[in-house]
Amino acid sequence: MFYSFYWKRKDLPPGPTPLPLIGNLFSIDKLGLERFFTDIKDQYGDIHTFWFGENPIVSISDVPTILETFVKDGDTFAGRPTNMLVTDMTRHGRNGLIFTDGPLWREHRRFALHVLRDFGMGKNLMQERVLDEVTILIDEIKKQISAGHKHVSVQDAIDLAVGSIINALLFGYGFSKNNTDEFYELKTHLRDFMRAVGNPLVRFCDRNPFMFKVLPFIYRDLTRTTNKLEKFFMKQLEAHEKEINFDSDIEPTDYAEAFLKKRKELEVEGLKDHTFTNKQLYAACLDLWIAGQETTSNTLAWMVMYLMLNPEVQKKVHAELDQVIGSDRFITVEDKTQLHYINATVAETQRFCNLVPLNVNHRLVKDVEIKGYRIPANTTILHQISTVLFDERYFPEPLKFKPERFLDSEGKFFQPSSLMPFGVGKRACLGEGLARLERDL
Ligand code: HEM
Structure with a gap:
């Protein structure tokens, strides 16, 4: 008991109490991944630990720390956990x-x-x-x-x-x-x-x-x-x-x-x-x-759904298409810089559909100190994209579908560093270029 509830956790960032053998799986199952991660971020702060079985996972949820660690010190955060039987079998x-x-x-x-x-x-x-x-x-x-x-x-x-x-x-x-x-x-x-x-x-x-x-x-x-x-x-x-x-x-x-x-x-x-x-x-x-496959296909399907549910957004998308492209040709990547409202709608779709509620695990390849916590090499760690995309600090009124949040005062599209649906750092999505092409065309 002493080991389970205190000793094994004592040097790690705080987090919900893990049960022996199953860790926090009960709470995750009860609340769902997105709610569980938002709740533990609110309760324990931007760096916290949750447990899958007997395995701790340190999770980082604020943009400055994510950029300071996964981006600036990319190599240190680029490992993948070594003990994964299912991966080895498949x-x-x-x-x-x-x-x-x-x-x-x-x-x-x-x-x-x-x-x-x-x-x-x-x-x-x-x-x-x-x-x-x-x-x-x-x-x-x-x-x-x-x-x-x-x-x-x-x-x-x-x-x-x-x-x-x-x-x-x-x-x-x-x-x-x-x-x-x-x-x-x-x-x-x-x-x-x-x-x-x-x-x-x-x-x-x-x-x-x-x-x-x-x-x-x-x-x-x-x-x-x-x-x-x-x-x-x-x-x-x-x-x-x-x-x-x-x-x-x-x-x-x-x-x-x-x-x-x-x-x-x-x-x-x-x-x-x-x-x-x-x-x-x-x-x-x-x-x-x-x-x-599913990542891109589901993102596009969500986009169609959001346009159906938000007719005023659909109208503005149409108006921009009529004005910039007309109806006698396809959009190509060269058109992208002129399609500000459409870029904003696409960005808001990727934020709102939150396709990766639990990011892929990384492994620290050497000891690091983050926000005062000394975290040893080989600890499983990740940047939690899903909590960032719904964080009020970066996206006010996060539960509203609002493409305008990605337009500046002149109506021009901008992409903040907090919009990170493809992850960041050395392990960021390898197919991002292709996914963007499919998404935009
Ligand atoms: C909307 C579409 C997509 C989204 C939102 C997405 C998102 C992501 C995310 C969040 C990761 C993990 C980043 C991390 O480990 O921190 C990832 C990794 C990866 N993605 Fe994508 N992805 C998309 C499309 C694609 C496509 C089209 C391909 C392939 C052609 C692809 C191939 C990969 C690969 C191979 C990795 C592993 C990279 C590595 O570990 O070095 N993804 N993606």
């Missing part, structure tokens, strides 16, 4: 982009960003792909309306478009033509996978490999869905590998091709001990799919 060890750290993560984050940038800025390939999907999406919705459908699911159309963009980025083809079945199959696998990963019992045992040995049935669903997903991705990868011309000098046009060509290059150079392995490729594809 990615065959510490592979991929989201949960790796150290040299492997640095090399593959840089590689993925390089690939994304090559498809984006220079050649505008990404913009073309996104605009193709926008055309298909609008045509599909128009088709359903003129066919007299009483219910048109904009969300489904957005979901398919976003899925097509991610798949084209990874494997070079979309889903919007004759292969929608493939998309729905993958969505089903991913849904089952996320359910299995999110199973409270699985989460509870995540950091205790011992539990896996004692209660292997807990992980049955997880193993089954992981196998299905892996089979799906490996089938696509194997088919793709057969089509690639490794002797051609033409630049790769998707991530898998770039990855496989890089591997070939390293092998030709005689480097056998490299990290461009099949396990890494599978895990990176899984991470890019998981991180890039």
Whole structure:
């Protein structure tokens, strides 16, 4: 009792009392993530500790401290927790982009960003792909309306478009033509996978490999869905590998091709001990799919919903579109600087939909002192985006949907540092550029 209620907590920032074994899970379940985090910030201050099982998580909720730590001292805060059984099971060890750290993560984050940038800025390939999907999406919705459908699911159309963009980025083809079945199959696998990963019992045992040995049935669903997903991705990868011309000098046009060509290059150079392995490729594809699909698709679906619920905002958006773009062409990224009210509406959507109520855990790679607390290396720590986005100090009347909060006195859009839906620092969202493109176009 003395250990549970006092000793293990004595040097950490304050927070709600954790129960032995389950930590604060009862309160989180009762209040929901957003309310729980806002309540503990109000009660214990901007730096506090909550517990997932026996694992403490230090959370920072104010912008100046987040910038001082995660941004200014980025490398110190760039680790990911090491003892995560579920991650290791689903990615065959510490592979991929989201949960790796150290040299492997640095090399593959840089590689993925390089690939994304090559498809984006220079050649505008990404913009073309996104605009193709926008055309298909609008045509599909128009088709359903003129066919007299009483219910048109904009969300489904957005979901398919976003899925097509991610798949084209990874494997070079979309889903919007004759292969929608493939998309729905993958969505089903991913849904089952996320359910299995999110199973409270699985989460509870995540950091205790011992539990896996004692209660292997807990992980049955997880193993089954992981196998299905892996089979799906490996089938696509194997088919793709057969089509690639490794002797051609033409630049790769998707991530898998770039990855496989890089591997070939390293092998030709005689480097056998490299990290461009099949396990890494599978895990990176899984991470890019998981991180890039629902996030963007749900943000866009929320935007449509907010416009429906706020007709006065919708009217102003329309007026700006009529004035700046007209009705005979698509918006391109070049138009962005002139669309102040639309930028503000998009920013307010990302604030208000608060897509990541619990940010991804980071790990301190060395001891630090924050606001008088000495926090040892390897402590799990995060910046809590969700409490920042609803903090009165940065966003007065946070529960109101008000695009105007992002317009200055001349009606020009500005983006404050407190608007951080993609996170900040070295581990900020790797797909931010792509997500912005999809969001804006
Ligand atoms: C509206 C859309 C999106 C939002 C709100 C979002 C938000 C985030 C957040 C909050 C993080 C965690 C930051 C942290 O660890 O502190 C993250 C990480 C990540 N995101 Fe996104 N994301 C979005 C779209 C995307 C897209 C489209 C992709 C892929 C193409 C993507 C790929 C990733 C990856 C790979 C990471 C892990 C980065 C790392 O650990 O180094 N995200 N994202």
